[in-house]
Amino acid sequence: MPLFLVYFAQFHEEFRLPELDSLSILENVPIAYDAATYSPESPFLLIEVESAALAAKLVRRGILIRYIIEYWGSGATYAELFSHLKQDPSRWSDYMTCSFKFTVDAFGRSLTQREKVSAIESFSFMACEGPIKMKNPDVEFFVCEEYGAPDTPQPLDAPKKVWFGRLLNQGSRDLIDKFDVKKRTYLGNTTMDAELSLVMANQALARPHALVYDPFVGTGSFLLTCSHFGAYSLGSDIDGRQIRGTAGFRRGVNGISANLAQYGLADRVLDTAVFDICRNPWRPGPLFDAIVTDPPYGVRAGAKRLGRRSGNDPERSLRVVDGVENFRRSDYLPPTVPYEMSDVIGDLLGFAAEKLVVGGRLVYWLPTVAGEYDPKDLPTHPVLRVVANSEQPFGGWSRRLVTMEKIAPLQGDSAAELPEHAPAHKNFRDRYFSKFEALDISSTTD
Template sequence: MPIYLIRLAQVHESFRKVELQALADLAGVSLQFIKYDDNSPYCIVNLPSDSAARKVITRSILAQGIYELWGEGSTYDTLHDSIHDLSASKWSKYQTASFRFTVEGYQGGKSAADQRTIIDSFSYIALKGQPRMRDPDVAFRVFEAYDLNVSEPKYFYFGRFIAESCRNEAKKTYDLKKRHYISTTSMDAELTLLTANIAHVAPGKLFYDPFMGTGGFPIACAHFGAVVFGSDIDGRTIRGLGGSARRGQTGKMDVVGNFKQYSLESSYLGSFVSDLTNTPLRILPIDEDYTKGYLDGIVCDPPYGIREGLKVLGSRQQLLDTERQSHQDQYMLPGYIPPKKPYSFTALLDDILAFAVATLVADGRLSMWMPTANDEDIELIIPNHPCLELESVCVQAFNKWSRRLLTYRRLRESEVPEGALEAVKRDYEQGTRASDLNDFRRKYFQGFKEFESMKKEFIRMKAGPPRELDAEVPKR
């Protein structure tokens, strides 16, 4: 099987292999990792053909391009020997083609004169065609990998260019700085597109976001060809009253306007105001017919309940008949805000999984973001469900906490152990305050601060006593 080098972006390292594998699975391509390191942008893989390589890489967000690997080595001498051993039989195919030859350094580089000397050292390939920097018939690249603050490369690769990814164009197109309508919780466009890839979004599939906000995830899914819709507990955000328009934009800014901005309105089915516990979507009981899900995927970033506690639609207390009638009379009026009550964060996560089991088709994906602490003593447990298989966990680290992208696959009926659904029933936190019902929120404001104070105390003790206490300075 041919060997290929994938030039990766050196960002979101824990997402890179997961995305490549997801794209290979989506394309029906066999992908084998030969060499991969989180600290390197170079990944060596086996793929069946150039066509398979294009299918995997062209919609990648964390790869830059893919090359047929012609040689590698720790010095230029070993690189040239490797090229003779691995690719000598391929040279004649490109001898009369127009070509481009470039040198790229990672964490280092060479001057233009040195690059010309390097290119000349490959003259044994005997390329007789015309050099052409734009649209050549074939392009070759030398990759030099450096250690930081080291002037000489530590490793070299040489490859024939196959295809570039959509990374640069997609990031530029969907950059939040250019989006007409956003909110404070709008997720970075790169991560929404990446989530869509990991969730196996594809043309003709139906995807749903139950916490859509200003529509970031549905827009990313629509970009890759899916038909999308969403909901949110706050209808003002959907209608354009809960976000902010970019300076200089005129007219009403709302979720529909965002789809129009990218000419994706034909992929947008619409939205509604709801939460998962009061959803109008059809929920099919598992014991009625396991096989009749209708969603191909669910992508979402649930609220973490940090700035304000999690809520669902409903009243904190039992309403009198007159109060209930008052809400029923007013809910259709413009500006009506329905009452809300506190909600358990653990219950929220479990409700998402239960909803996914009840609505996803077999092998459908749920890709859900979840917060956690960076300290293992207060790390939140990954939720599970016997009808879902956890496929991948990707981590985006911040200072005191991280968030993980959890991707589940809905199991087929034959894969679910008998009696497994009985284990789903569980008890949740009780209370009326936001922190009582949200373990992460409580630990964010308490546990993290205690951990930080303990860390500062440890650093102080390790540094020793203050300088003025080491010895008493005699007075003059």
């Protein structure tokens, strides 16, 4: 099959291949590539696709993809690249009378305008006869010089590789700005940033007519991004104040509904509800095409479930104030108890195993203490297969974006299989704060 060059954004390097694979499924475009040739230090990856039209379709909603280019050749030097190109002049013969433009880019270094012009002029052997057209040309030739990662201590004076081809399409990185949390009418202290919310929507295979659910909806970031891609979405949370926007957040008092109006997505977000996911009202059996969520870790907001601490008055909810029973008051908050992180994840897998349709995906964040994570920490389930597990580090801790796919109907009472050891996310809140308190102490004594 023909070769195409994927030009990734140099961000979230562990997430790039999982998103690419998800786009292949979403767009029904089979691809092939050698994973051994992928490097987090480089934004380039050669893939095989059946046609240029399918390659252009593949990346159109990519968030971590800048461009896709019909690969014509590469070389360690321009001379080596030209030698490669001249072996097959038929590649450009079809475009000799078309309007055209050249785009010259570099990874790991900024090029001057003089250097860009010099690079363009070096392709004069192609003898393009058509008019130069800077906007909407018939064909756009793409040259990129690769120097290495931008933070390389000693940048190279000359590129280590030069890539060339015909630019076909670009990804949807403009959506990062559109959904920038700083521009939202309503946000809170746990609002997920736009880029990763969009990546999660892609890995969840959010698409028209799919039904996506967030059981820890918070301020509703995933409802926005999944519904932007055409899915119907809904969410729930044990704390209705986050949904309504009455919990003292930085901006907005209309809650999630204000953001839905801002982005014109109210017709795709079916509803939000307030209940404990452990006591959910959903009918038994498969219901959702995807479950996308960021369970509360306890760092900025702790997980809770319904329950009473020992010693609490069990009759409190039945007390009558001004003729109204407590539990019937609009401002009544039912009693809750802490929900330990490893229990949250185990219950989440059990819920997904029942409520996802076969082929549906669970996409969730798993926090972990840096240096303590072990692949065996991940709970498993007989009907759920791990598709991707990507880390976002934060120094003393990190979080992992875990994507799982339901591969078979749930049989009987099969439950999530929890690790026999204490995983790195168990009692995460306590371990997080104790770790950073220790770091603070050491820094003051040095």
